[in-house]
Amino acid sequence: MSGTSEGPAPAADLVSPAVTGSSEGTSSGAAEPSSLPGAHPIPPATDPPRPAAQPHSLGAAFTAAPLAMAVVDREGLVVTANETMGSLIATGTDALTGKVAADLVDLSSDARTWHAYREVLRGHQARLRCTRRLKHPDGHSRWVQVTVTPLPEAEKAVLLSVSDISARRELQAQLRHLQMHDPVTRLPNRTLFFERLSAALEAESYEESGTGRVGLCYLDLDGFKAVNDTLGHRVGDRLLAAVAERLTTCADEVGYARAATPLVARLGGDEFALLVEDSTGTDQLSELAESVLKALQAPFDLSGQRLSVSASIGVVERHAAGTTATGLMQAADTTLYWAKADGKGRWTLFDPERNAHRMTRQALSSGLRPAIERGEFALEYQPLVGMEDGRVRGVEALVRWHHPRFGTLTPNQFIGLAEEDGSIVQLGRWALKAACRQARRWQLERPDEPPIFVSVNVAVRQVWDSDLVADVAGTLAETGLAPHLLQLELTESAVMGSAGRPLQALQALSDMGVHIAIDDFGTGYSNLAYLSRLPVSVLKLDGSFVRGFQYEGTGVHPNPADEVIVEAMIQLAHRLGLTVTAECVETSAQASRLRRIGCDTGQGWLYSRPVPPDRISELVVSEACRPS
Template sequence: MSGTSEGPAPAADLLGPAVTQSKANASTGTTGPPPPTGEHALAPPTDAPPTDAPPRSGAAGLRPASFGAAFSVAPLGMALVDREGLIVTANEMMGSLLGTGTDALDGKAAADVVDLSSDTRTWHAYREVLRGRQARLRCTRRLKHPDGRSLWVQVTVAPLPEAEEAVLLSVADISARRELQARLRHLQMHDPVTRLPNRTLFFERLSAALEAEAYEESGTGRIGLCYLDLDGFKAVNDTLGHCIGDRLLAAVAQRLTRCADEAGHARASTPLVARLGGDEFALLVEDSTGTEQLADLAESVLKALQEPFDLSGQRLSLSASIGVVERHAAGTTATGLMQAADTTLYWAKADGKARWTLFDPERNAHRMTRQALSSALRPAVERGEFALEYQPLVGLEDGRVRGVEALVRWHHPQFGTLTPNRFIGLAEEDGSIVQLGRWALASACRQARRWQLERPDDPPIFVSVNVAVRQVWDSDLVADVAETLARTGLAPHLLQLELTESAVMGSAGRPIQALQALSDMGVRIAIDDFGTGYSNLAYLSRLPVSALKLDGSFVRGFQYEGTDGRPNPADEVIVEAMIQLAHRLGLTVTAECVETSAQATRLRRIGCDTGQGWLYSRPVPPDRISELVGSETCPRS
C-alpha cells in the first residue's frame, strides 16, 4: 500500500477505466483498445479465479468498464459533476452538443455551462440534488451555441446509484421538437386565410394584457379595443363565391395591419390585429392613452376600408361598423370587455352602419334593463305583477263618461311601476304579448261588467282594450274574445278593441278576417293614434271600423297661436276635415291628449265626439272610475 493514500476514488474512475482511457486517448491523440463488445463484454477474464457464485445476467452483470464505455459513446451529452458543482469529466457528445469540446468543460461550473442559475427555483433545486436532499432535477433551457444559433436542451441532474462523490448531468437536444411545437402552435393560433392571430391567440393576449396593465405602474393602466364587422360581406360570398370572399378578407387584413402599424409609430407598442371569425376583426390597444387614441384608430380603419378593392378583375367597395371601448384595465375582464365591444358594435350597426360608435355606459344600462324586463315578462304575468288602470273617454257635448281605456301597468319588484311604453314593445318581440293581452282582455271585461252591476240604473260604459297585431297572428283572437264575453257576461257592444293605424291600414288576410268576425259579433273596432301612419281615409270604408282616435299631436297643436296672437287655424282645419269625413263614413271620433278647456271647446265646436286626456282624468284605479260614472266630468264650454 506504499505510495498510495487512502480515500475515495477519483470521480473519473467511478465509471471504470474505460472513461480514463478515453480521456487519455483524447489528450494524446492515440486510440486505445476498444472496449469489449458483444458476448465478450459480459464474459469474465480467462485468468479470473473460479467462484462458486452463480453467474449474473443482464444489467446486474455489467462490469464497471462497460458502464464507462457506454458513458463515452452515448448519443446523449453527459458529464460527471462533483458535489461542489464542478464538471469532473464529460463525454464527447456533451462537448459536441455545446460546441466547446470535451476538455474545455473539465473543471467548469455545471450551473454556468447549462444555465441552471438563471432563476431562483431551478438553482435551489439543483443545489438540493448536489447535497443529496432531492432525487432529481429536470428542466428546459435555451442556450447560446458558439456559432450564434439558439439551442433548446433538456437538462437532467440525478445522483449515481453507487457513487456519493458525484452526480450525473445529462443534456438532450430538443431544438427540433421545440421548433415543431412552435410551428404547430403558430398554425393553431393563426387564421389560415388572413395569417392574423385567431380568436384563441387574441383572448390569450387580451388576458395577459389586462393582467399586466392592472399591476404594472409604468404604463397608463388602460386598454382599448376596436371591434369591427364588415358591412354586407355575406353578399360577396353569396354572389362571387367564397374564393373571392377569402381574398377580400386577406386584403382587409393587410389594410388593418397597415393601420395598426401607422398607429403604433412612435408609440411603445403596435395594436394587435386579429380575425375573430367570419368577417369580424379586432384591434387591441395596450397601454392606451384615452378615447381619442381609439377614435383616431377607428377613423383610420374606416377610411382605409372605404378605398375600393381590386380582386381578380372585380372592383369591390366595402364599409365596416366598429364598436370602440376604452377603459381602465383594473377591474376589467376579457369577457366583460368583449361584451361591451359587441354591444357597441351592435349600436353602430343599428345607427346606420359604416361608422364607429363609442361605448356608452348609460345606453348600456338601458339595454341591460330591457334585457332584464324581457326575461321577466312571462313569469310576471303568472306572478300577478300586472294591473289595469283606466282613463275616461268623455262626451264633449255633455261632459259625461262614455267609456274607459284600459291601460296596463307593471308593478315590477325592482324597477317600480312601469307604463306600457317600457315593456309592450318587448312583449311584442318575444311573443309574450299574447299571454299578457289575453289577461288584460279578461280583466277589463270583468271590471266593465262589475261597474254595470254596481250601477244598473245608469247607462253602461264601454271598455276599450289595446290589441297588438301579433295577437291576431299568434292566437285565435276571435275565440278568445267570444270566450271572455261569455264568461264575464259583458255585452259585445260594451267592448272596444283598439289597434294602431299602421297595424290595420293595408292589412289583408287573417287580420282583416278576424276584425270582420269581431265586428259581426258586435264588438267595436277603433283605430288608435290615427293620423300618424298611412292615413288612408278611403281605405276605411272597406274596414270593419267603428271609431277613430286622433293622435294627440293634432290636439296639442291647438294650443299654439299664429303671428297675430289668435289660434292658428291650420290644425283646426285639418282636424275638422278628418272628423267630417269620419262621420260621413259612420265613424265616431275621439281626440287624445286633451289637456285644456280651450282645446275641448274647439274640438266640440268642430264636431268631435269624445275626448280623452288629463283635463278629465289621468289613468286611475277602478274605484275612481266608479266615482266618475254618472257625473259630469268636465263642464260644457
C-alpha cells in the same frame, strides 16, 4: 457552447443567465448569498473535500454513448465527460475536466434551479431535471434538457446528462403558431387574441411606465355575406386576406411612434379586432378607427375582381383594472351593433348611458312573460266623456307594469318590447279578460244606470299570431259582458289597407257586436277610401290636432287649419255613421271648440288622468267629469 440569455457569454468558462428554464423535483428556498454560483466549486455540506471516484465502472458505454454525459463530484466539478458532451459544449473532452458543471449548462441562472442542484449534489434530493437554452460559439442557440442524478454511493458523484431537444421545441413552436393563427389571413386568431387580452388585463402586467388602460376596435365588414354568396368563398377569402393586410399596415403606421403596435386579429368570419395595450385614451382609439375606415375606402383588386367594402367599428377604451375580457368584448359587441344600427360604414364609441338603456330593455324583455304569470300587471282606466253632457260613456283600459326593480311602467316603456318578442299576445289576452271582468262588475254594481263600455287596445300581432275572434268570444262568454260594451282599438296604420286575415277578423268581431275604433287617426295612412269598407264604428282623433286649438289665457292664436281639418274629419265620420273621440283634451277652451264643431266624446286630463277602477266608480256616481 455555454448558457445564454441575450448576447455572447461574458467569459470563455463562465455563462450569463439563460432566457428560460424550469426545474423538476425542487424544494422551496432561494440560493444563499455565500453560495452564489461562479467559477468556484461548491463546498460539500458535511464531508471534507476529497477527489471523486473515477467512474471506471461506466467503461466504454459511457465514452461512446450518444447522450452527452459528465460525471460531477460533490463539489460541482467535472470529473470526466464523454465525447458527446465535448461536442455539445463545443470544446475538447479533456478541457472539460475540472470545470464548474453548473456554468457549462447554466444551472445558476435562477435561484430555484440552483438550490435544487445543490440539494442533489449534497445527496438531499433524488433528481433535477430542467430545460435550458445554450448558445453555441458560432452564434446559434439550441434547447437542451439537463438531468442530474446521483451515482451509487461508492462513486461520491452525480451524473449530469444533456439531451438536445431543439428539434422538438421547434416543432412545438410551429404547431403553436398554426394553432394560434388564422390560415386565411395569417393573423392571430381568436385563441391568441384572448390570450393577449387576458394578459393585458392582469394586474401583474401593470408597470409604472404603462398607462394601465386598454382599448379595442372591434369591426366587421358590411355586406360581406353578399360577396360569398355571389362570388364564392374563394374570392371572399382573398378579400379577407387583403383586408388583413391593410389592417396590419394601418396598425404598424399607428404604432410607429408609440411604445407598442396594436395587435390585429381575426376573430372569425369577417370579424377583426385591433387591441391597443397601454392606450392613452379615447382620442387614440378614435384616431385608429378613423384610420381603419380610411384604409378600407380604396377598392380591392382581386385577380380582376374589383370590390369595394366598408366596415362598422365598435370602439371601447377603459381602465384595465377591474375589467374582464368577457366584459370588454360584450361592450365592444354592443357598440359594433350600434354602429350597424346607426347606418354602417362608421365607428361608434361605447356609451355607458346608452348601454344602461339597452340593458334595461333587455331586462324588461326577458322578464315580460314571467311578469304576466306572476301577476305584476294591472289596469288603470281613463274616462271617455260625452262632450254635450259630460257624462262618462266609457273608459279606455291602460296597462301598467308594477316592476319590482324599475317601479310602475307605462305602456310606452314595454309594449314595443312585447310586440317584438310575441309576449303581446299573452299580455293582450290578459288585459282583455281583466277589462271585461271590470266592466261587467261596474254594470252589476249599478244595475239601474246605463252601463259604460270598456275600450281595449289590440296590437296587430294579436290579430296575426292568435285567434282574436275566439279569444274575444270566449272572454265575453266567461265574463257575461254584452258585446256592445266592448270596444277594440287598433292604430290607423294597422287598420288602413288591411286585407286577408286581419280584415276577416275585424269583420267577424263587428258582426259579433263588438265596436272597432281606429286609434290616433290622422297620423298614419289616412286613406279615407278605406273608411267605407272597414267595419269601423269609432275614430279617435290624434292629440296633435287638439293641441293646435287655442289655450285660454296663453295669448297663443289658434291654427285655423287645425280646426278646419278636425271639423272636416268629424263631418265625414258622421256621414259614414261613425262617432268621433278627441284625445288629449286638457283645457275647457279645447273642449268648447270640439263641442261646437260636433265632436262626440273627449278623453284627456281635463276630465281625468288614468285611475284605478274604484276611482272610475266615484267619477260615474258624482258625474265629476262634467265640465263647469
